[in-house]
Amino acid sequence: MANMSLKKNPMPAQAPDVRNKNFEEVTLGYTKETALDEAQRCLHCKNHPCMQGCPVMIHIPEFIKEVADGNFEAAYQIISQTSSLPAVCGRVCPQESQCEKYCVRGVKGEPVGIGRLERFVADWHNANAAAPAEKPASNGHKVAVIGSGPSGLTCAGDLAKKGYDVTVFEALHLAGGVMVYGIPEFRLPKAIVQKEVDGLRALGVTVATDTVVGRTVSIDELQDEMGFEAVFIGSGAGLPMFMDIPGINCKGVLSANEFLTRINLMKAYLPESDTPVVHPRKAAVVGGGNVAMDAARCAKRLGAEVAIVYRRGEEELPARREEVEHAKEEGIDFQLLTNPVEILSDENDNVRAIRCVRMQLGEPDASGRRRPQAIPGSEFEIEADCVIMALGTSPNPLIKSTTQGLEINKKGCIVVNEDGLTSREHVYAGGDAVTGAATVILAMGAGKTAARAIDEELSRR
Secondary structure, eight states, X not given: OOOXXXXXXXXXXXXXXXXXXXXXXXXXOOOHHHHHHHHTTOOOOTTOGGGGGOTTOOOHHHHHHHHHTTOHHHHHHHHHTTOSOHHHHHHHSOGGGTGGXXXXXXXXXXXXXXXXXXXXXXXXXXXXXXXXXXXXXXXXXXXXXXXXXXXHHHHHHHHHTTTOEEXXXXXXXXXXXXXXXXXXXXXXXXXXXXXHHHHHHHTTOEEEOSOOBTTTBOHHHHHHTSOOSEEEEOOOOOEEOOOOSTTTTSBTEEEHHHHHHHHHTTOTTSTTOSXXXXXXXXXXXXXXXXXXXXXXXXXXXXXXXXXXXXXXXXXXXXXXXXXXXXXXHTTOEEEOSEEEEEEEEOTTSBEEEEEEEEEEEEEEOTTSSEEEEEOTTOOEEEEOSEEEEOSOEEOOTHXXXXXTTOXXXXXXXXXXXXXXXXSSTTEEEOTHHHHSSOOHHHHHHHHHHHHHHHHHHHHTX
């Protein structure tokens, strides 16, 4: 019998005053009984409107039907037909603005918890699957993938399933890209990412870590000397942005990228870690996106009082609503309609405060959002010994500066056509290296598009 409840089953979670002191996963996942009940809310609409919001086109009603029937492994196999990272997407994909946005149940209530069901299915598979996928027979073609983030791993996985000999080149010492260096353990446990990477290795994907393309090896060498017939660039956007205000070079000002990389990838929060990390007493995080929420919540777990400083209002916050709510529950202060104008330091050049001005929203700017304007005479100070800049990122210029014939736009992003093909022959790109900082699922969609185009190209040879 269908479950006609107007509300989705809630996601169990650690209590706020407990989780803000540890790095264990905040949300605990559905039980079998909860998943069965939630799956019964799906109406199995004839036209599958939810699928139009999914960048990787998961067959959503089909997998949910299998969940409702208790066939969890069958549900996983349906998801994995189009998604290489279901356990990741079930945790960090913004379903509320994608698949769930189009769910018919959301018209008069809450949409089906599609992401929560995807996470349940992936976790069930990881806990119960008897054996990894078998390596397909080789088709004799070699493809290089630069970057082991969501776009790179998706492209590699899709090609490996078709028998391609794929090598993924990763600059850091661990595969996973932004999923291991950017997203905190309490949102996405690294063991989950490792499980997904291990699954790709089982398909025959080779992962070469500590390899900086543009330094260790060039794209010319990959193509001309190492025999790779096509190259996919999924190197992400890891170059942080800073404000041009007085005091930006004070001791205690750092990018969210560095702060999160030290904590997430290098486990700097653990007492036995050799990697140092700032342990602020009072931290100000500048920005309003998911990265700002992640940095603020990490600083809170290190024992700091934390304020998020954002120049627009709450409705304009670009972060996921769930992350904003979790941050508030954990005791993080939101200084909204507030913009930094100067970072103040002591006699030793250490940050002591951040001077801000109150803002009001005016007419919409080029992005369609109302432009924030400073209110004269409204300046005030926020005490802080650490300022974390979470203002966005852009692609690292290393690959473009060492690769001839690669067209780059004014924002430093690689220019591609609808198939992900760059201006250089046999070289494709996708994810944040093309779009600038975006979501995991959009990067995955770009990886799938490029994999399909690479397969079409090489199949003709």
